[in-house]
Amino acid sequence: MTIARTALRRTLAVAATAALAVGALAACATDSGSSAGTGTDLDAALEAGGKLTYWSWTPSAEAQVAAFEKAYPKVDVELVNAGTNTEEYTKLQNAIKAGSGAPDVVQIEYYAMPQFALSDALVDLGEYGLDSLEDDYAASTWGSVNIDGKLVGLPQDSGPMAMFYNKAVFDQFGIAVPTTWDEYIAAAKQLHAADPTKYITSDTGDAGFATSMIWQAGGRPFGIDGTDISVNLADEGTQKWTGVWNQLVEGDLLATTPGWSDEWFKGLADGSIATLPIGAWMPGVLESSVADASGDWRVAPMPTYDGTPVTSENGGGGQSVTKQSKNPALAAAFLRWLNNDPASIEVFLESGGFPSTTADLEDPDFKAFESEYFGGQKINEVLTQASKDVAPGWSYLPYQVFANSIFGDTVGQSYINKADLNEGLADWQSQLVEYGNKQGFSVSE
Amino acid sequence: MTATSLPTQSRDAVVPAPAPRPRGIRVRSRSEWKGLAFVVPFLVVFLLVFIAPVAYSVYLSLFREQLIGGNAFVGFDNYVELFGDAQFWEGFVRVTLFLVVQVPVMLALALIAALAIDSARLHASGFFRIVIFLPYAVPAVVAVLMWGFIYGDDFGLASNINDLLGAEVVTPFVPDWILASIGNIVTWEFVGYNMLIFYSALRTIPTDLYEAAELDGAGPMRVVRAIKLPALRGAIVIATIFSIIGSFQLFNEPNILRTLAPNVITTYFTPNMYAYNLSFAGQQYNASATVAIVMGVITAVIAYVVQLRGARKEER
Numbered sequence: 001m002t003i004a005r006t007a008l009r010r011t012l013a014v015a016a017t018a019a020l021a022v023g024a025l026a027a028c029a030t031d032s033g034s035s036a037g038t039g040t041d042l043d044a045a046l047e048a049g050g051k052l053t054y055w056s057w058t059p060s061a062e063a064q065v066a067a068f069e070k071a072y073p074k075v076d077v078e079l080v081n082a083g084t085n086t087e088e089y090t091k092l093q094n095a096i097k098a099g100s101g102a103p104d105v106v107q108i109e110y111y112a113m114p115q116f117a118l119s120d121a122l123v124d125l126g127e128y129g130l131d132s133l134e135d136d137y138a139a140s141t142w143g144s145v146n147i148d149g150k151l152v153g154l155p156q157d158s159g160p161m162a163m164f165y166n167k168a169v170f171d172q173f174g175i176a177v178p179t180t181w182d183e184y185i186a187a188a189k190q191l192h193a194a195d196p197t198k199y200i201t202s203d204t205g206d207a208g209f210a211t212s213m214i215w216q217a218g219g220r221p222f223g224i225d226g227t228d229i230s231v232n233l234a235d236e237g238t239q240k241w242t243g244v245w246n247q248l249v250e251g252d253l254l255a256t257t258p259g260w261s262d263e264w265f266k267g268l269a270d271g272s273i274a275t276l277p278i279g280a281w282m283p284g285v286l287e288s289s290v291a292d293a294s295g296d297w298r299v300a301p302m303p304t305y306d307g308t309p310v311t312s313e314n315g316g317g318g319q320s321v322t323k324q325s326k327n328p329a330l331a332a333a334f335l336r337w338l339n340n341d342p343a344s345i346e347v348f349l350e351s352g353g354f355p356s357t358t359a360d361l362e363d364p365d366f367k368a369f370e371s372e373y374f375g376g377q378k379i380n381e382v383l384t385q386a387s388k389d390v391a392p393g394w395s396y397l398p399y400q401v402f403a404n405s406i407f408g409d410t411v412g413q414s415y416i417n418k419a420d421l422n423e424g425l426a427d428w429q430s431q432l433v434e435y436g437n438k439q440g441f442s443v444s445e
Numbered sequence: 446m447t448a449t450s451l452p453t454q455s456r457d458a459v460v461p462a463p464a465p466r467p468r469g470i471r472v473r474s475r476s477e478w479k480g481l482a483f484v485v486p487f488l489v490v491f492l493l494v495f496i497a498p499v500a501y502s503v504y505l506s507l508f509r510e511q512l513i514g515g516n517a518f519v520g521f522d523n524y525v526e527l528f529g530d531a532q533f534w535e536g537f538v539r540v541t542l543f544l545v546v547q548v549p550v551m552l553a554l555a556l557i558a559a560l561a562i563d564s565a566r567l568h569a570s571g572f573f574r575i576v577i578f579l580p581y582a583v584p585a586v587v588a589v590l591m592w593g594f595i596y597g598d599d600f601g602l603a604s605n606i607n608d609l610l611g612a613e614v615v616t617p618f619v620p621d622w623i624l625a626s627i628g629n630i631v632t633w634e635f636v637g638y639n640m641l642i643f644y645s646a647l648r649t650i651p652t653d654l655y656e657a658a659e660l661d662g663a664g665p666m667r668v669v670r671a672i673k674l675p676a677l678r679g680a681i682v683i684a685t686i687f688s689i690i691g692s693f694q695l696f697n698e699p700n701i702l703r704t705l706a707p708n709v710i711t712t713y714f715t716p717n718m719y720a721y722n723l724s725f726a727g728q729q730y731n732a733s734a735t736v737a738i739v740m741g742v743i744t745a746v747i748a749y750v751v752q753l754r755g756a757r758k759e760e761r
Contacts, residue, residue: 086726090725090726093725093728094725097728097730118512118513119512204707204708205707205708227513256599257599258704258705258707261704261705263597263599263600266600398512399512401726402726402727402728405712405722405726405727406712406726408707408708408711408712409711409712409713412707412708413708415708416619416620416708416709435727438511438729439511439512439513440511440512440513440514441512441513
């Protein structure tokens, strides 16, 4: 044991020197890069043309690539669906480790961006002058792609949380739509008592949902300062959330249908899952996958703890240029078009996406849109307001993809045992601390 | 030896007279080179796809690469850490339990099926042979998904039975039952395969033994005990070794069921799942390689012990 520990300490010492060396190298790279790239360079790259590979699983990707190739015939973009979220991240991580095989442009969700930024796998788009686009994006999404002073991606969609609810079910049982979490718990009890096959929502333990809920409650469990990390999943905000959610978990008031399963969609259609606190990208999913319930669903602001409107981001992501790209200027030019050009964003909005661009969020036509699926409700009024109410100051761990992968092992155990979430969170915390320290971070609790 | 070897001999005669013995060696070495030409293609592939990955895994297991700080040689630290890793041992104990319970059940069922088909008292034995073997032909992923839908307590057959009984009686996805549920799938998949091993061994028994037994007045049960089971010993050893290896490598079934039964199946449910998640979710390739090496050694040792015991029984 002592041998192991001294060896570990020695490794850490080596690690520290190596980190300095990497830092120095990175600095050199930045210097040479900044002199190379500007906005006009990107236009020149588009003129010159070339070939790019783009990994994405977004529904709008194919139409966007087609529109881009039409506008810039000299550029040939090969679109690859390398799998959805973690599947793609595994492939990307392997390509980064192998030193080849990564695409030029890649879709990465906000929660995963710190991890790839840390692996030094993403180009700082500031080198190509894209940092001047800051004002075009909602503050919360711009913050998510700026990591350690580097612009590692451009935001595509955003997912400010709102509460989607099945109005037909609420009307049937005469339950008022909750505006606070206390009312939400009361509604959960009332609904399940009136009809035991119905639940207020479904949750089997999902890391993305839990972190967003903690974010909304004011918890800031992850602190990052370079390689110094703090993990505190027992802070005041987190406990505020568990105080509410424990009542549902321990009271057996949650449907245990795994999210995104066929059964889950069925539950959303037949009213057995009555609400969904989820990101603003959900309407497109409901329309395409829960078509039977057209007219039943509405959207309301997230319930609050004390009446002050506040919400958080749930899901959403952007695109980045990888350092393996052989033509980073062209890749950056494509990315600028993809997530900033009105022609591209129009395609994106048509596919049911929720934008991160302020021009679209504030567009009166966008806000006035009456959704037929939502019984004529002006859903974007609620959702754009939510994007303004996102609480600032959240950060994800630089190894959030791994963290989420072990959520079921730890917090998930509280769900199956219908026990106190704080115990599961404490277990998650200790494993995150252990992993972080093993990976060379200095993690404090 | 006459016409073709003569010129060689005469050439040898020109140079200082060689002693008979070295010439013997030279002839043998020439034939060895010829043999090597036949073996080289195999050796190249063997080195490339077997020895090289194992060597690389051993190499990996002696290093530790971190997100911060890069790669460093750590000697046997990864092994020391693994031996104290509660998650690894939890998975190991789980597959051992699986092995101890599931393998005897599966082999007993396969044995009974093989004896029944071989008994010549079964109508349409060819049909039963095919039907029992058929699950083995179903891809594991498809089989597990199919069973997953039967097991589903919200939507599957299990939920229908529970509705009928009015209580939660059949719950294949709760922590207490999940291992039994997986055992059931694996048994379903592999009974036919083992049955075929046993059946083909039974077919090699000379029929005159049966005739002799009949003349001696032995009944069918006596034939099974005195002739068939002793003849099956080798096949049983082989089937047991395959099953041990299969149990320690348990991966597909729990990994696919995980999406249907989240939380119940952890990321370290079996050692193979642990190795997989260490490398692909946690980027701990070195720890993953260590798990692979340790499990490989343990499996080899246990399989070897079983083989030794089987061989000793055969001598007796």
